[in-house]
Amino acid sequence: MTKEAPTRIGSDPVAEWKKDFALHDQQHWQTIFQNGDYNLYDRNRKPVQWDAFRDASYEWVTNPAEFIKNFGTHIHNIDTDFRGGKDAGGAKERLERVGAMLGVIAAFTAFDYVTSKPFEGLFPEIKDNGHLTKEEYRANGKNNAITKLIEVLNDKYATALGNMLGERLTGKRGFIHEVADKGADTIQTAYPNKLPHSMNDWVNGATLESYIRIISQVPVAGALFEQGVTRLALWQERTPLHTATGKMIYMALGVFIRENRKAAHMGTDEYAAAVARMM
Amino acid sequence: MHTETQPNRQYSASEQGFQRLLIKEHKDQSQPGDALRRAGLNLSILVGATAADLGESHLVDKFLRKPMEHAAEAAREKAVSFNKETFAQTHTDAATLDAAFDAARKKLADAATTKQGTHLAAEFVEEWASDSIYASTANSWVRLMTGVDDAKYVSETSAFLSEWANKISQVFGNDRLYGRTMKQGDKIVPARWKGIKLAYQSMDLINSVNVEAALRVVEEIPVVGNGVAWAHEKTDKMLHSALARIGNTVAATGILGWHIGKNVKPL
Numbered sequence: 001m002t003k004e005a006p007t008r009i010g011s012d013p014v015a016e017w018k019k020d021f022a023l024h025d026q027q028h029w030q031t032i033f034q035n036g037d038y039n040l041y042d043r044n045r046k047p048v049q050w051d052a053f054r055d056a057s058y059e060w061v062t063n064p065a066e067f068i069k070n071f072g073t074h075i076h077n078i079d080t081d082f083r084g085g086k087d088a089g090g091a092k093e094r095l096e097r098v099g100a101m102l103g104v105i106a107a108f109t110a111f112d113y114v115t116s117k118p119f120e121g122l123f124p125e126i127k128d129n130g131h132l133t134k135e136e137y138r139a140n141g142k143n144n145a146i147t148k149l150i151e152v153l154n155d156k157y158a159t160a161l162g163n164m165l166g167e168r169l170t171g172k173r174g175f176i177h178e179v180a181d182k183g184a185d186t187i188q189t190a191y192p193n194k195l196p197h198s199m200n201d202w203v204n205g206a207t208l209e210s211y212i213r214i215i216s217q218v219p220v221a222g223a224l225f226e227q228g229v230t231r232l233a234l235w236q237e238r239t240p241l242h243t244a245t246g247k248m249i250y251m252a253l254g255v256f257i258r259e260n261r262k263a264a265h266m267g268t269d270e271y272a273a274a275v276a277r278m279m
Numbered sequence: 280m281h282t283e284t285q286p287n288r289q290y291s292a293s294e295q296g297f298q299r300l301l302i303k304e305h306k307d308q309s310q311p312g313d314a315l316r317r318a319g320l321n322l323s324i325l326v327g328a329t330a331a332d333l334g335e336s337h338l339v340d341k342f343l344r345k346p347m348e349h350a351a352e353a354a355r356e357k358a359v360s361f362n363k364e365t366f367a368q369t370h371t372d373a374a375t376l377d378a379a380f381d382a383a384r385k386k387l388a389d390a391a392t393t394k395q396g397t398h399l400a401a402e403f404v405e406e407w408a409s410d411s412i413y414a415s416t417a418n419s420w421v422r423l424m425t426g427v428d429d430a431k432y433v434s435e436t437s438a439f440l441s442e443w444a445n446k447i448s449q450v451f452g453n454d455r456l457y458g459r460t461m462k463q464g465d466k467i468v469p470a471r472w473k474g475i476k477l478a479y480q481s482m483d484l485i486n487s488v489n490v491e492a493a494l495r496v497v498e499e500i501p502v503v504g505n506g507v508a509w510a511h512e513k514t515d516k517m518l519h520s521a522l523a524r525i526g527n528t529v530a531a532t533g534i535l536g537w538h539i540g541k542n543v544k545p546l
Contacts, residue, residue, distance in 0.1 A: 054293045058292075061320055062316060
């Protein structure tokens, strides 16, 4: 005889309360991280709407005094319309979001820095002055390969950990999206350690996504920026740009920018100093 | 111009308001104060479109006019300064010297005239392209504000007037600069103020959008405006015909060719 499954005779109020609390907490973080129910990169998201802009323009033409009185409301409505009807909330909510994103930036910039700087000393590059020995070139081969591996690895970890943090807090996946993930590759390649203004330890998927979301909090202009990034990210998602081929294209773009930066810096004191450091 | 509102479409209050202010066929639904609103709105468009054109001229100067002028001048200088003595230093075969020199000189002269012609044509093309952008932007804005899919701001008359005002100024007016001042009996081009030009060619001032806006402002003036509006409507209808369109294109292309032919001096 098959044993019957035990029947649930009542719920544990403490467990239920804890569950509710956790869900409420996740909902709150979803509004901060704009994830899950508040997902920025929503496939069904409407494009820019113009109704509020039209209404505000008409009021400006017909009744300027009323327009000035309602200025704040107009800005809020236009902002929401430009975001395809997605209300980004008031100043308090936006500032809370900026604060959270600054926290993510601080954490992952620090992570990037401490996981790359010490290794630069451990695996130093012998500067090529045109007279290196075979052994020195081989030592550079080993050290540079390890350094490159670490640089790529810590960025991938930063992106993965950023996503894990987002998922942990919101209960939903998809915090870091295509533009930030691949854009970080371009920026790092274009602004490497060996040139002035290195961005290597400043940019990774997690920090770039956070910078994007901070800019998006600006009323109206940020709404258009957010729409642009969302459309670009969703377009990338549908094309081979989100694959390894896409990564190559992004890195090739980075190489193009890097070489042109070298040319632009050539002859300036800053570049001469950088070259002198390399020698 | 067909600007019938769609029967099944529910227009919002602001869409209906902008239809009254921006679509001529809806003028009969005017409410008290609409004439003043129309005048104010069109005056703002007039100022905006003129400011955009003046601003654009700075970019055109920097990225098109000046580089092309310099390239044409450099090519001309190269062709003029080309002489047989210099050529003989590299071409040592005395038997073919004359023929080779003539061929090389012709090549340089052709390059110089081509650059002159390209420069003149490019100014026409740039003006046509930028004015088209202003017109299509204004038309899109009217469609956005009124919700009427085929609504237009720029009329055939304004497009015609602005196009020919610019062409005549370019071809017959020698691209005269407006805003020149007198200094000790001579007309001089004033120096820039904080990088902003103080004298402009007519094509930097006139475009189809500000001409249309100016006409619409004048049309709001009692009595006089009615006459202007009547004439505006008649010329619109006349210019809308296929014959007028083809004639305009032929004339515009012809005058461009004539202008280039007259001004490019073969070396």
